[in-house]
Amino acid sequence: MKQVKCALTIAGTDPSGGAGIHADLKTFQELKSYGMSVITSVVAQNTTGVQSIHHIPLEMIEQQLDSVISDIPFQAFKTGMIANIDMMRIIANKVSKLEVPYVMDPVMVATSGDTLIEENARNFLRKQLLPLTTLVTPNIPEAEYLTGEKIETVHDMKQVAELIVKKFGAGAALVKGGHMEGEAIDFLYDGSAMHTFSAKRIDTKNTHGTGCTYSAAITAYLSHGLPLYEAVKLGKHFVTVAIKHAFPLGAGHGPTNHWATREEGVRI
Numbered sequence: 001m002k003q004v005k006c007a008l009t010i011a012g013t014d015p016s017g018g019a020g021i022h023a024d025l026k027t028f029q030e031l032k033s034y035g036m037s038v039i040t041s042v043v044a045q046n047t048t049g050v051q052s053i054h055h056i057p058l059e060m061i062e063q064q065l066d067s068v069i070s071d072i073p074f075q076a077f078k079t080g081m082i083a084n085i086d087m088m089r090i091i092a093n094k095v096s097k098l099e100v101p102y103v104m105d106p107v108m109v110a111t112s113g114d115t116l117i118e119e120n121a122r123n124f125l126r127k128q129l130l131p132l133t134t135l136v137t138p139n140i141p142e143a144e145y146l147t148g149e150k151i152e153t154v155h156d157m158k159q160v161a162e163l164i165v166k167k168f169g170a171g172a173a174l175v176k177g178g179h180m181e182g183e184a185i186d187f188l189y190d191g192s193a194m195h196t197f198s199a200k201r202i203d204t205k206n207t208h209g210t211g212c213t214y215s216a217a218i219t220a221y222l223s224h225g226l227p228l229y230e231a232v233k234l235g236k237h238f239v240t241v242a243i244k245h246a247f248p249l250g251a252g253h254g255p256t257n258h259w260a261t262r263e264e265g266v267r268i
């Protein structure tokens with residue numbers, strides 16, 4: 001039997017199944033990476049917004065990390081919602097010893113506009129976690145927050161992608177243009193070159209969990225040993241198909257459709 005590839009996500013939950021850990025595990029499954037998860041916060045949320053958040057005790061986050069890391073090797077991992085500095089400190093300590101690709105989705109605000117990370121933790125994330133990453137995947141507001149720069153044009157997006165790598169020490173930066181108008185354009189700066197990934201904008205309000213799904217797809221492709229550029233290119237295709245067929249579920253922003261990627265033959 002071919003060696004099983006494994007991927008880990010360290011993130012918060014979404015009982016409505018569209019974002020966070022749930023989106024990550026569904027994506028790993030579709031892309032044939034054995035999915036594992038460490039839960040940081042239980043979030044009562046749905047397509048309309050966040051109703052309440054319960055943080056997992058720090059010792060329990062640490063225990064979950066130890067349980068997975070001590071038992072099952074994985075070939076790539078990602079982080080999503082990490083709500084506060086204490087959690088970040090524990091996670092940074094554990095993951096700094098790992099020698100596999102690390103994709104950070106610097107989750108700050110949900111599509112609904114609800115805040116998912118404490119204000120003072122943003123600085124810590126930038127200083128302590130960002131330098132550990134292979135790739136960070138900010139949307140426009142997150143990229144602005146990480147750099148302190150305003151983003152208004154695609155030129156600004158490219159400049160900020162470079163800054164995140166050169167000034168703040170990320171391995172690579174993928175600045176996503178979901179929040180811009182026109183084509184859905186993302187820019188990847190990998191430390192030496194700028195790459196552009198573009199897709200036609202889909203007219204939908206059902207974009208709950210797109211950032212989670214995209215970064216999870218990239219993580220899954222990396223777990224299979226693909227180079228970063230290929231992983232992002234295929235990840236972009238995966239998320240575009242998932243948005244194109246997004247489910248009109250719930251009263252707010254519906255979730256992306258992971259099954260559709262199977263039906264359209266998006267595979268490893």
Ligand SMILES: Nc1ncnc2c1ncn2[C@@H]1O[C@H](COP(=O)(O)OP(=O)(O)OP(=O)(O)O)[C@@H](O)[C@H]1O
Pocket residue numbers: 109110111138139140176177178179184185186199200201202203204207208209210211212214236239240243
């Ligand atoms: N309406 C759309 N049509 C096509 N692609 C889109 C659309 N909206 C977002 N995307 C793409 O989806 C990916 C996620 O981008 P986005 O900037 O929305 O991330 P995000 O804000 O982290 O996601 P989320 O909405 O989950 O918070 C990017 O590749 C972006 O270009």
Ligand SMILES: Cc1ncc(COP(=O)(O)O)c(N)n1
Pocket residue numbers: 011012013014019020021043045080081107109110111112116207208209210211212
């Ligand atoms: C636990 C968790 N992590 C991340 C997101 C962001 O996803 P989105 O911005 O698509 O709502 C979320 N809503 N919940």
